[in-house]
Amino acid sequence: VSLAWIDGTIVEGPIAIDPADRGLALGDGLFETLCVLGGVALWQGDHLDRMEQAAAELAIPLARAALEAAVAALCARSSGGAEVLRLTLTRGVTARGLAADGAAPHLIATLAPLARVSFFRPLTLAVASIRRNGWAPSSRLKTLSYADNVMAARQAADANADDALCLNTSGHVASTTVANVFAVIGEELVTPAPGQAILPGIMRKAVLALAPAIGLRPVERPVELAEVATAEAVFVTNSLRLAAPVTHLDGRPLGRRRLDHLTGAIAEEIRAQSGRDPRLI
């Protein structure tokens, strides 16, 4: 059911890869997940900017034109429904040694229908014992090294929650395994600041930009777990959930202040980009 684009070529089914490719061997690479609606990749420019900047930091060669070509090639084959487009960049094969440079990175893109649309869908969280490492680049870049997120998500599933809420190594709130976290406290929209071991999410940025228009003052700062537990509303953001209310944390109900203004503002923004209203999908 999924379609792949590799280094300029469209393929169906498995791809051919060197078993020594560092994406597979070492999680040495990056990815992006874009929501596609009506053949349009939402917030495309922001996603490609983030991947370009992260590739520069990891010193993996990446041409913007290749990213644009991958997205265009797959969007041209869109079903027109709700889909997920994933971009994966690997360092490719190098000489032995973790510090070795690669001359032939690989860019892989896939497009697949969203089997289960989760736009704005409420969810529950459980605090994980696994923490995000404020001392490491993997906590703020979307690298292929997601094993700790996988294990934190499994902890949450074991606790019958939909996702894990992860603290950082300083003990402050960071994010879930796949989403940023926001708390509505009075007239403030509070979210962990950059430097708190968070991925700088594209939806996070969009929500911060929309906040003033819905009467909330955006505040990025260290956040205590107790503030989340007692906030008037808590929600998480990512490209596939958009802004999803959190109903329970560790089984305890959270504040239920309504988020209709926010949901409406995000839906309008998406309609402007794609012509589709995500509330109707």
Next chain:
Amino acid sequence: VSLAWIDGTIVEGPIAIDPADRGLALGDGLFETLCVLGGVALWQGDHLDRMEQAAAELAIPLARAALEAAVAALCARSSGGAEVLRLTLTRGVTARGLAADGAAPHLIATLAPLARVSFFRPLTLAVASIRRNGWAPSSRLKTLSYADNVMAARQAADANADDALCLNTSGHVASTTVANVFAVIGEELVTPAPGQAILPGIMRKAVLALAPAIGLRPVERPVELAEVATAEAVFVTNSLRLAAPVTHLDGRPLGRRRLDHLTGAIAEEIRAQSGRDPRLI
């Protein structure tokens, strides 16, 4: 030049993989690196034990018989020289969602000649700003999520050192990006304890077991960076370096107490396993 074994089949060149395989997409899997001498995989039982235990912790199905078959198939094709055998386990393809279980994991093994033999070869270290996360399983399991190790190794290379010395998130010494660390202090052989964000290395275990026979008392405990800087000797261990003296840390010379007894004991152990003396390769 390298040979691969995938789920029971020997292949040369690239392998076919689903782009959604979680080994490639999320670093969701494990690996082991074994040194092969004269067609014999050194400390094979210990390596397979570690991978089996880690797979159980990650809940990735893995049959011991498959591991044994992979090693046997590749060792049967050994050149007889010094080689590296790598085992890679991926969770395979799953439904969407980080916590999803996979029904079809993949076991990939490769055998390649060791282009540059580094047994016992002295090296230099530089302290990295990137720290190993004591709150995360990736710091003690050999997962495919090595991006932070890659970035720490790149920091070391930028500082003209051979590898990075990483502290843990408590500020104690953990390990290099690919090796355990030992300090000789008086009659003690000191190394960071389990729980200090270290991978429990196979060579580390072998060296701890050999210590009494060479007149050193093995001590596993938290280790301060200052203790390494002032020790009589510092060395690192892994399957391809065996026990390699560290000559400089951040450009400053370290203690130079000779390690001949240790080198000799390790070489004897390897000769007993493989019939080859690693000092002569």
